[in-house]
Amino acid sequence: MKRVLCILSVSLLAACTHDPRALNEANLTQALNEYLAKRGDLCLAKSAWPVDVSAAERQAGSRNALQMPVLERLGLAEGTEVADGRRYQLTSTGKAYFLARPAHKRATGNRFSEAPADLCAAHLSLDRLAGWETPAAGHAVATYTYKVKPAAWTVDPEVRAVFPMVDRIIRGAGTLQLKEEFVLGAGGWEALDL
Template structure:
């Protein structure tokens, strides 16, 4: 009877030891949900989760030609003014084909609009650089859904669902109308839309990398 008790105690000790080993630190180089989610949290919190509008430099001038052609700024800026984010003034300029009446409409950020003008470094294809952008939402990771590894298992394309914190004025129907892609991303936070992010395997583990996947 005594020997039986000793065997049970030994087996219990081994089981606890195995459980402790399983719950220890995971391998950062393993292609696991845990590692990819940790990498995404860090990457998105470091400014890469911002949803921005490529409106880098203010004030923005709207020519008569742009207004007549319903260019992007001609559609969006009047709505932003209605929402209190910008204020417009008429500025005289030399007459030209773009400004036959010799005037442009200049939009400047209001105090409210400047709340959304954030540090957000960007380098264009032409080599131009910008330090700031008008940003309207912040994405954070909900859960990694799946991942695809390359043949060398040194890079991965990770698919994930997300949470989003959007500017309150994005609830305005006109804001959704003139920013349809942003509105789609906001709606997709219900799980109907998944984001994809590239990862590279480094000496320290899996690291998210900027750029299209």
Template sequence: MNFRSIRPSRHAKTLAGIALVSALAACSTSHDANAPTAENLAAPLDAYLAQRGDICLAMVDWPIDLTEAEAGAGARHAIQFPVMEQLGLVHSTIVAVPKSSENPDGAVKRFELTDAGRKFYKPHASAAKGAEQQQPVNDFCVAHLKREQIVDVKVDASNAQHPMAVVSYTYQIDTAPWMQDANAQRVFPMVARIANGAGGKLQLRQGFTRGDKGWVAQTGPV
């Protein structure tokens, strides 16, 4: 049969057009806003990063004392604080304290934030103390993340009512200017690694659970 010889009637063309419009309308109205797609998870991820996208150093309670024992053992503060002091973020004084096995000389080195350092000491939701505490507490934060592109979504639907999804994404990062310093990158290697991985070089992951009001970010590791 020569299909070219068959010409649909004007009426048939009209019916076909109606069928096409109806099909498109059905597609547009059947979109599931709760489906675990990159499109649906982009807004929850952006909202999460807006609130919790700061990279902070778990330096919550200032001033911070450095004992002789910590200094001798090469504790992280003993390595980081001298560099922070060189960068003008903290200043130190020697303070007398009761003698102990950790402080046989009866002194600690006390570090306090300078005016320059206080610019980076700000509310951080992830630093809230205790599950019952709703308000964030301050932490020393050195960078902020924003989503660049979602590259993968893995779904665990074992719980049909509340499925889980893990989003892998590339990101952009806004770092403190002093993190360009080579010594700062040396004593904060994880921050430096994340900063150097921006723009698609590194992917981060974020977990979500679908609740009654849509996708909700998990705060724990994934």
């Protein structure tokens, strides 16, 4: 009987041992949660203020020419006329959504992604891990669905029209699948985008 109990205890202990380097659902779920806690903000690529919109941009209907008046109407930005157009500054309300972003561990080559702060419209968190692929040793690409906590001002139909990705991400909560690449490090799986 003692021998059976000893074998059972060793088996239970082995089952409880957790290897953070193993490629499994628990480890990727934990890595996704860590990634989204740090990088889950859905931002608008509005990282440099003031934003100037020239008369030529307004006439051409540039991205900023369409988006900035909407942010102004919502009280997130305030515009003033300048020599060649309109200059927009964040208001105190807008500054509440201008979030600091932690520096990346690896260069991304994307100036918007690497900006130290950005105007953000929502925060994503993990809904569920849908699966993963292993394109190379020490690499995994996780597919997941997400939950979204949007800023109250994102319900405005004009926001959804001039920021179509915000609209798509909010509408896709729970169903739209996103992907994130992970690398195996000494302490376990970590998002490549951290």
